[in-house]
Amino acid sequence: MVRHASFKKMQIQQKERELRAQSAHSRRRFITYGAVGLGLTGVALGLGGVWYGTRKATSLVAPVAKSVPAQQRSALAVTFTDAQKDPTLRQAYLTQLIGTNTIPFCTGVVYDHDGSAMQGYYKKVGATDFIQKVDVVRGGDYDMKTPDVLNTAGRGESVPIFVGRQLFDAQAFAYMVPEDIRHVLIAHEGHHCHQHAQGLSYLSPEGALQGLNDETIHPTFWYFIAEQDAYLHDLPRLLRGEFKGSEYHVNDSKRRFIENGLNLTKASRIARPLELRLFQGVMEAIQKEPLLQDISIPSSYYEQRKRFK
Numbered sequence: 414m415v416r417h418a419s420f421k422k423m424q425i426q427q428k429e430r431e432l433r434a435q436s437a438h439s440r441r442r443f444i445t446y447g448a449v450g451l452g453l454t455g456v457a458l459g460l461g462g463v464w465y466g467t468r469k470a471t472s473l474v475a476p477v478a479k480s481v482p483a484q485q486r487s488a489l490a491v492t493f494t495d496a497q498k499d500p501t502l503r504q505a506y507l508t509q510l511i512g513t514n515t516i517p518f519c520t521g522v523v524y525d526h527d528g529s530a531m532q533g534y535y536k537k538v539g540a541t542d543f544i545q546k547v548d549v550v551r552g553g554d555y556d557m558k559t560p561d562v563l564n565t566a567g568r569g570e571s572v573p574i575f576v577g578r579q580l581f582d583a584q585a586f587a588y589m590v591p592e593d594i595r596h597v598l599i600a601h602e603g604h605h606c607h608q609h610a611q612g613l614s615y616l617s618p619e620g621a622l623q624g625l626n627d628e629t630i631h632p633t634f635w636y637f638i639a640e641q642d643a644y645l646h647d648l649p650r651l652l653r654g655e656f657k658g659s660e661y662h663v664n665d666s667k668r669r670f671i672e673n674g675l676n677l678t679k680a681s682r683i684a685r686p687l688e689l690r691l692f693q694g695v696m697e698a699i700q701k702e703p704l705l706q707d708i709s710i711p712s713s714y715y716e717q718r719k720r721f722k
């Protein structure tokens with residue numbers, strides 16, 4: 414038993430060393446400006462195998478979307494297919510998709526074909542070194558991102574949501590019907606806007622910034638906490654039918670929530686006190702949400718996913 418326990422301890426210490434070694438490199442990039450882009454998908458920072466991306470590049474293709482009634486897909490003047498074919502129609506597509514819906518604390522949904530829009534935003538808020546050091550905009554080759562600049566967070570200020578080329582060009586999003594995209598933009602990214610304006614209820618933006626600066630919170634841990642908090646808010650809205658997403662999107666959203674939760678649980682084993690406080694905060698909040706108590710995913714989803722990734 415002792416032998417086993419000490420081996421386990423060694424494993425944990427090794428992971429911790431790896432995590433800290435990585436953080437020395439990556440943290441500087443994030444912390445100087447306390448900025449991180451909160452997208453739909455997780456990031457793979459390769460931290461000693463503790464963290465991994467919540468979504469691998471997949472190749473979901475049209476068959477998934479075919480089960481969606483035709484009227485749901487053609488309700489828009491500019492269709493998703495139009496926007497896929499013609500980048501000049503993409504802003505119009507997003508604008509009509511959001512329609513009269515208001516996204517609290519969001520200044521607008523901006524299509525960012527070449528990454529210049531998001532780059533311009535970071536320049537505007539003074540995070541110029543951040544964009545030089547972190548390839549966050551990737552020439553527009555990203556899905557959806559809400560910039561989170563901790564230095565200006567918690568002041569009730571609104572931020573834009575940026576949509577990169579991947580939403581229209583990547584096979585991974587080919588399954589999406591308009592309602593799926595609306596859900597991601599309004600409920601998920603919209604919640605990131607809320608987080609930026611009001612902070613997370615588990616820790617103030619100042620506390621988070623300080624924790625990131627003095628290295629008591631790993632930036633990746635913070636990122637996944639923010640993601641879990643976003644799922645906590647966006648998934649119930651999908652499950653209660655506020656958004657009539659496709660069956661695949663509902664299951665895919667459940668999977669993200671579960672995977673991110675598992676990542677956090679794993680990382681919590683070597684969490685520092687402030688990280689543990691964040692972890693317990695988000696987990697307790699999840700326990701209070703009735704719709705998240707019984708999340709099951711039909712095996713058909715995994716079968717479908719296996720075929721497309």
Ligand SMILES: [Zn+2]
Pocket residue numbers: 451452453454601602605639640643
């Ligand atoms: Zn997110």
